[in-house]
Amino acid sequence: MGEQVLESKNRDDIGTSKEENQFNFGAGERPEMQDWKHPGEWQYMEDGMLVTRTSVWSAPGCHEGCGVLVYSDPETGRFIKVEGDPDDPYNRGALCPRCLAFKQVEFHPDRILHPMKRIGERGENKWQRITWDEALETCYKEFRRISMTYGGESIHCLRGTARDNQWQVGRLANTFNSPNEYGFLSGTACYLPRLSLMIMTYGGMLIADFSQFSALRYNDPEWQCPECTIVWGCNPTISNPDFFMGHWVTDAMKLGCKLISVEPRVTWLAAHADIHLMLRPGTDTALALGMAKVIIDEDLYDHDFVERWCYGFDEFAARAQELSLDEVEKMTWVPKDKIIAAARLFANSHPANIVWGLAVDMQSQGTPCAAAIAALWTITGNLDIPGGMCYTAAPMGVDQPSAGAWGYYDLLSEEQQKKRVGWHEYPMYRYGLTQAMPDMCLEEMEQGKVKGVWIQTSNGIACMSCETERWYKAMKKPEFIAACDIFMTPTIQSSADIVMPVQTWAEKHSVRAHYYFLSAITGGCATEGEAKSDCEINRELAQYFDHDEEFKKAIGRPLDQNAWPWQTEDEVYDEIVKPSGFTFHELMENGPVYQKYIYKKYEKGLMRPDGKPGFNTPTGRVELYSTLFQNFGYDPLPYIEEPGIGPVSTPDLYEKYPLIMITGARTTSFFHSEHRQIPYLRQLTPDPWVQINPKTAAEHNINEGDWVWIENHRGRCRQRARVTYEVGEHEIAAQHGWWFPEQDGAEPNLYGFRQSNINQLLANKPGATGFGADLKCTLCKIYRCSEEDL
Amino acid sequence: MTRNGILVDYQYCTGCYSCEVACQAEHELPLEQWGVKVMQNGPWPIKDENGEPTDRYVYDFIPAFTKICDLCADRLEKGKKPSCVFHCQAKCMKFGPVDELVGDLADKPQQYLWVPPCA
Structure with a gap:
């Protein structure tokens, strides 16, 4: 096994290369294709x-990338309808309500159809239609001026939980000479705690294998x-999280798979589980x-695997064994006998896997939590085996996700790379997505930097930002803000100077590359208005910078280096899919394509x-004891810490705010803050709801459908009681994610x-590592809204 | 004439509402009109012999078809399945001639067979 010497290295010299930050295995090399067409x-x-x-990827957003068939009018090109593609191995025809209601997105009267500039004050809702040339030239002049005056790092490029535009935003930031690309989320508490942990201690990213690596699926x-x-802190049948179709779990249940649910709520899956561990939020x-x-x-662990392939098992075992199950029961509120039964069922099942979710990330100790859960599948010998926990692939060698770092290592000088907020x-x-640290970015924005x-x-400001008012005010400070979207949003309205229309997934070309297969996103209908794809907007804007020698000289970019040396957006995709051996147009005809997965x-x-x-x-092994953590000054083993605010850590607050608040539970109607203006979807969930137990509701004199205030020491908001x-x-x-486009x-x-x-x-x-934040485990009280509140 | 129907294995219906919206989109129904509507039963705790709630719950979703369902007659003509059946994420719906589905009904519990008036 290969080993690297860490001791002699300074902490700033570790994790600086792309090779250390391996997101998906097999990047850049064309693998053998699976024999399937x-x-x-x-x-x-x-x-x-x-x-x-x-x-389908974005916009509007979606985690999956399901295969669909877009029907359009051959004369006008306009969209008619969408159906699931029954021959697509990923979703096999199934679709969620958001795709099924898509026609109401495509033709929505509120869609932004032309570039616009602000003509009143920020937030006045006064906009004037302009040409694309004016929009892009304005962006170019402003970002050029800012980059050359204050340094590229003073430009922050924001995205949501991006899909294909992950790399597009990153590369555009790098074009401006900025290393700072991110979303507003405290502690990047969305997959990144798990992701960085896996990359650092497992050398890649793992996901539960429900046959999705193979086009033959369950017949492979x-x-x-x-x-x-184990479905852990996740409600996959509703959320369809992160390239995992939740109903693969029910498919497996039909095939006899036993289910353990680790979940504070009684979700449908929890109610149908063989064992439900109903834990106190934040004690995972x-x-x-x-x-x-x-x-x-x-002695239910896999001795052979642990001895041959793990580093630090004895230290990990000692850390686990020093616990008493009575303590664990007291802390988690889960009866001891259920913990034992679940551990035995999991360890005695082979193969077994874990479908984990955002609850792991959305606690300040997201990183040690991820390490502790990952250890369960590791010591039981379920790593990279069929039906176990498997490494995600760079599909057909296309490394698009860490192409979030596509420009980062290539376009930025080492000095500039290290100006990424939070790098030091x-x-x-430095592991996982090469993005900036949001909590520190907020402070920089507040300081006017x-x-x-x-x-x-x-x-x-409507979705990811905690202490919303801070982000809202901070976003008033920058000298220039430009935005691209399909709809006007509170964020754009309150802060942007220029807004540009984006194509929907049905209109645009792009590439869907994540974990399992590679496919083209092929525009299947005419574009409404003057919208362009995210990629094309960025490519066109980048041309100004690529033709600007003075700018290149000022930032030290070689004159012959162009950030976007492509004449059309399809040429960009040709470049991205190059490792697969296909051109973009060949991929349109052949996709989705699967590589032969190797366990x-x-x-x-x-x-x-x-x-x-x-x-x-x-160490060349799975590090149950992380040498990188040790080097960075963190506890190398998973450790237990109470949530920052809760019954144990803040008893005074608990007296005033006696309810633990979980947030962010999904519905199938919406993708985060999107879709609130789509009639069929809004009909499914007309108002924001807060779930309250019947006993708690009775104690508070709250009835079904009442508007209630949810309040704590930071603020309050109102939602309707369910x-x-x-x-x-x-x-x-x-x-989460509520705003009211009709207002x-x-x-x-x-x-x-x-x-x-x-x-x-x-x-x-954020937590100690900069990852994780207590978003699903804080305190609050509730009371009914009075008439005058409404 | 063969009657057609839809067999629902509601043991696996997770309440994703795909059938509801698939139907509305297919027929471009106005709001508050449904060919199929997902009804929710639970979760509620099952009580023990002393009347105390246990940690076992009933939590079912039942896609309830309405009399405006025409089993997607237009789609059937083109050899396609009804949109709700076709798009169901849990793959817990089956379309077919009633006499065949009756056979499937006997194969496992927690299913029901819907035969619309138009059939």
């Missing part, structure tokens, strides 16, 4: 309609159905270590740049983005 034509006529096969003879899956680490203790104490302070931000902002389909890559020398067996970690046993007596669950958009109302905005009760307070 989509049986249909990529484009054909049906019933007088033109049908185009494509894949190499795949095995997991005997048990204690539960995971408690389960590890049972597995080790009862939070070294874990951020001079320019580029917003690409991100509605930060147990660590035995075959496929995980490390040097080609040796083992893992791409400093009285249900889905949540326990000690908790409430409130929704007045101008200041001070800004589409009512404060009215039901739960993030006003949450803090920007």
Whole structure:
């Protein structure tokens, strides 16, 4: 096994290269293709309609990338309808309501159809139509001036939970000579705690294997159905999280897979689980270590795997074994016998896997929590085996996600790379997405250090921003802000100077590359108005900078280096999909394409740049005891810490605010702050809801449908009571991302983005590693709104 | 004439509402009109012999078809499944001739068979 010497290195010299930051295995090399071909034509006529096969990503946003068929009018090109693609292995025809209601997005009267500039004060809702040339030239002049006057790092480029525009925003920032690309979320508490942990200690990213790596799916003879899956802090059948279709879990249940649910709520999956561990929010680490203790104490772990492939098992075991299950029960509120039963069921099932979710990230100790949970699948020998936890691939060698770092290592000088906000302070931000540290960015923005902002389909103040008012005020400070989106949002309305229209996924070309397969996003219908794709907007804007020798000289970019040396957007995609051996147009015709997935890559020398067996970690092993953590000054083992605010850590606050507040539970109607203006979807969820247990509701004299205030020491907002046993007596669950497109958009109302905005009760307070924040485990009280409040 | 129907394995209906919206979009129904509407039962705790709630819950979703459902007659003519069946994420709906579905109904519990008036 290959090893790297860490001791002699300074902390600032670790994690500086792309090789250390391996997101998906196999990047840049064309793998062997799986012997499977989509049986249909990529484009054909049906019933007088033109049908185009494509894949859904953004905009509006979606985590999945399902295969769909777009039907359009062959004469006008306009969209008619969308259907699931029954031959697409990923979703096999199924679609969620957001795709099914898509026609109401495509033709919505509120869509932004032309570039506009602000003609009143910021927030006055006075806009004037301008040409694309004026919009792009204005952006060029302003970002050029700002970059050359204050330094590229003073331009911050924002995105939401980006899909294909992840790399587009990053590369545009780098074009401006800025390393700062991010979203508003405190502690980047969305997958990044888990992601960076896996990259640092497992040398890549792992996901539960429900056969999705193979186009043959459940019929692939190499795949095995997991005997048990733990759905941990996740409601996948509703949320369809992060390239994982939730109903793969129900598919597996039909095939006999046992289900353990780790979930404070009684979700549908929890109610149908073999064992439901109904834990106190934010105590997941204690539960995971408690389960590890049972597995080790009862000798249920995989000795061979641990001895051959793990580093620091003894130290990890000692950390778990020092716990008493009585303590764990007291802390987590989960009865000891259930913890034991769950640990035994999981360890005795083979293969077994874990579908984990945002609850892991949305606590300030997201990083140690992720480490503790990951240890469970590791010590039971479920790593990179069929039906276990498998490494995500760079599909067909296309490394698009870490192409979030596509320009970062290539276009920025080392000096400029290190100006990424948080680079020095939070070294874990060098692993995973190369993005800036949001909590520190907020402070920089408040201090007036951020001079320019580029917003690409991100509605930060209505969705991701904790202490909303701070972000809202900070976003008034930059000298110039430009935004791209499909709809006007509170964020754009309150802060932007220029706004540009973006194509929907049905209109645009792009590439869907993530984890399993590579496919083209093929524009299947005519574009409404003058919208352009995110990629094309960025490519056109970049041309100004690429032709500006004075700018290049000023920032030290070689004169012959162009950030976007492509004449059309399709040429950009040609470049991106190059490792696959396909051109973009060939991919349109052939996609989706799957590589032949190889299990147990660590035995075959496929995980490390040097080609040796083992893992791409400093010790070459899975590090249950992290040498990188040790070097960065963090506890190398998972450890237990109470949530920052809660019954144990802040008893005084608990007396005043006696309910634990969970936020962010999804519905199938909306993707975060999107879709509130779509009639079929809004009908499913007309108002923001807060789930309250019947007993708690009765104590507070609250009835179903009442508007209630949810309040704590930081602020309050109102949502409508949904009285249900889905949540326990000690908790409430409130929704996020609400604004009201039907309300007045101008200041001070800004589409009512404060009215039901739960993030006003949450803090920007990341965990020790800079990852994780207590977003699903804080305190609050509730009371009924009075007549005059409404 | 063969009657057609839809067999629903509601043991696996997770309440995603795809069928509801698939139907509305297919027929471009106005708001508050449904060919199928997902009804929710629970969650509620099952009580033990002493009347105390246990940690076991009933939590079911039941897609309830209405009399305006025409089993997507236009789609059937083109050899396609009804949109709700086709797009169901849990794949817990099956379309077919009633006499065949009756056979499937006997195969496992927690299913029901819907036969619309138009069938």
